[in-house]
Amino acid sequence: MDIELSSEARQWQTMARDFADEYLQPHEVEAEHNGGVLSPELTARNKARAKEIGFSRMDMPKSLGGLELSIESQVAVWEQLGRVTNALAWCFAEPQSWMLEACSADQLQRYVLPLMRGEAHDCYAITEEGPGSDVAALSATAVRDGDGYRLNGEKWFVTSANLANYFWFQARVEEDDSDALFFIDQGTEGVEIIDTPTFSHTYAAHHPTYRFKDVWVPAANRVGKAGDDMAYTRAWFRRERLMIAARSCGAAARLIEEASEFARHRMVGGEPLIDKQAIQMMLADSATELWATRLMTYEAANAHDRDEPLRSLHMRCSMVKLYASEMANRVADRAVQIFGGRGYMRENVAERFFRELRVDRIWEGTSEIQRLIIAGGLKKRGLEGM
Ligand SMILES: Cc1cc2nc3c(=O)[nH]c(=O)nc-3n(C[C@H](O)[C@H](O)[C@H](O)COP(=O)(O)OP(=O)(O)OC[C@H]3O[C@@H](n4cnc5c(N)ncnc54)[C@H](O)[C@@H]3O)c2cc1C
The missing domain is CATH 1.20.140.10 (Butyryl-CoA Dehydrogenase, subunit A, domain 3)
Incomplete structure (x- = not known):
């Protein structure tokens, strides 16, 4: 049941399949019995191999050290990684090409490129308890305060926050009545974890609930410009x-x-x-x-x-x-x-x-x-x- 793929996609399909078969699949049951977590040695080994293959560089341009793979090739990779349970394939961060348009040069240096180099992990804080599926109705706010913004809100299901260095935080910006994403570093004053619920799956990546109370970030942490909205x-x-x-x-x-x-x-x-x-x-x-x-x-x-x-x-x-x-x-x-x-x-x-x-x-x-x-x-x- 083969599908005709480009030679590039075929090559990446094989590499991803080998990685899934040799490095990940044999350790699924061990992860299942251990809260989704593998030993530090195996975790480090898998991360090192994923980095060596270049999974984190798939969607980044060559000018920044990326591989600039076709989306077809990237789908071929994720299809093979999808064969593995317990999210063992989530052993690398994945900077995405839209970030190049969204982020300033400074943000690329501070937040995006460290993902590509395997030096950082990110997480997305979008969903809220009340609006849920209706992301256009989010209630988190960003209010101008000096050279930055004061952020407030409560975010649910923040996948991988326990492993991440920073959040992409979505809020309504008061001054221009539109939505925007903000970078918030883990450990910033006012960021508080209020619950770590357990879910049906057994993953090392958790999905905690966070409260962001009067969190101040510099204006340079706002992603995009007024009007970019969602x-x-x-x-x-x-x-x-x-x-x-x-x-x-x-x-x-x-x-x-x-x-x-x-x-x-x-x-x-x-x-x-x-x-x-x-x-x-x-x-x-x-x-x-x-x-x-x-x-x-x-x-x-x-x-x-x-x-x-x-x-x-x-x-x-x-x-x-x-x-x-x-x-x-x-x-x-x-x-x-x-x-x-x-x-x-x-x-x-x-x-x-x-x-x-x-x-x-x-x-x-x-x-x-x-x-x-x-x-x-x-x-x-x-x-x-x-
Ligand atoms: C394990 C896990 C990880 C997650 N990770 C993240 C993350 O990293 N970052 C993040 O921001 N969010 C994350 N989410 C949140 C996820 O995207 C939301 O759970 C999802 O969008 C649904 O929102 P809700 O749970 O509030 O459900 P609700 O919006 O309350 O929906 C409940 C039910 O009503 C239905 N419904 C809602 N609106 C309508 C409508 N207009 N018409 C018909 N039916 C409707 C829904 O389809 C659903 O069946 C995660 C969720 C889970 C469970």
């Missing part, structure tokens, strides 16, 4: 949605492979499970849905490489995120069923993915929000304009 948050969403689709394809492929392998050897009533039609139906549906999802995901990646209009890319990212995350959840459900009781054990990849993939229908905009975006585009521009 443009960069949307750029981040697009990127994350596309890569969620890629990871969903990788996870589904692994699940189909492992469930088929199990069914080939599991004897039921004197014959292999894979010869039972009920099992064959589940595997056939899974393989077909994966094939369709991979085609649409790579087409969405190629649309980025072709520089298609932003509106159209925004639609496609929503569509692939919606379809791929729901596809992977269906596949995980079937895989658990094929494994039977074994599929309910934490040692089993199907059990782990069954829990882990669920959030892909929630974060970076729920399935319902993706449908609203898609329906909004359809209403405004029709199918031709999507």
Whole structure:
């Protein structure tokens, strides 16, 4: 079930697959039993290898020491990394190309390039308790104070904040009545962690709740200019949605492979499970849905490489995120069923993915929000304009 890829993408696909198979996959169960955390030696080894391969440099321009890979190649990488549970692939930071447009030269030096060099990690503080999915209604504020801004707000689900050096913090800027992102360094006065809830998955990266009370940052920490509003948050969403689709394809492929392998050897009533039609139906549906999802995901990646209009890319990212995350959840459900009781054990990849993939229908905009975006585009521009 191969897809024709450029030779660059093929090469990166192989490198990412080797990394996933050799460095990450063998340690999934160990991570599962240990709160998602690997030993310091393994963690350091994985980070060093990820850095050596250049994962952090994929989306950065060559002029700044990046690799400037096509989006097709980056999707190929994230698809393979998506085969691994427990977020073990999150062993590198990922500066994204939209940051070049968004950030000043000083911000690139202080915040973005350290991500690329493996010297820093970031996290995104956007979601709030009240507005939730409605990111246009956020209530965090930024008020001018001398040479800087005074920031206030409470942010939920700040992924990786326990491992991050700084936040991208979204707030409503009083003076120009628009939204903006701000850099806030960890440890700045007024930044307080108020809860670290536990979630269904077992990841070393936590999702804490933070209170930001009268946090002062210099004006140089404001990202972009008045009027940019949510443009960069949307750029981040697009990127994350596309890569969620890629990871969903990788996870589904692994699940189909492992469930088929199990069914080939599991004897039921004197014959292999894979010869039972009920099992064959589940595997056939899974393989077909994966094939369709991979085609649409790579087409969405190629649309980025072709520089298609932003509106159209925004639609496609929503569509692939919606379809791929729901596809992977269906596949995980079937895989658990094929494994039977074994599929309910934490040692089993199907059990782990069954829990882990669920959030892909929630974060970076729920399935319902993706449908609203898609329906909004359809209403405004029709199918031709999507
Ligand atoms: C593990 C995890 C990690 C996360 N990491 C981050 C992070 O790093 N940074 C960050 O900023 N956020 C993060 N989030 C937040 C995530 O993006 C939100 O949870 C998500 O956008 C949904 O918001 P909500 O939880 O407030 O749900 P709600 O907005 O309360 O939605 C509840 C339900 O109502 C539906 N709904 C809402 N509005 C509508 C509507 N208009 N029409 C129809 N149905 C609607 C939703 O689809 C959902 O089914 C994370 C969340 C989780 C669970």
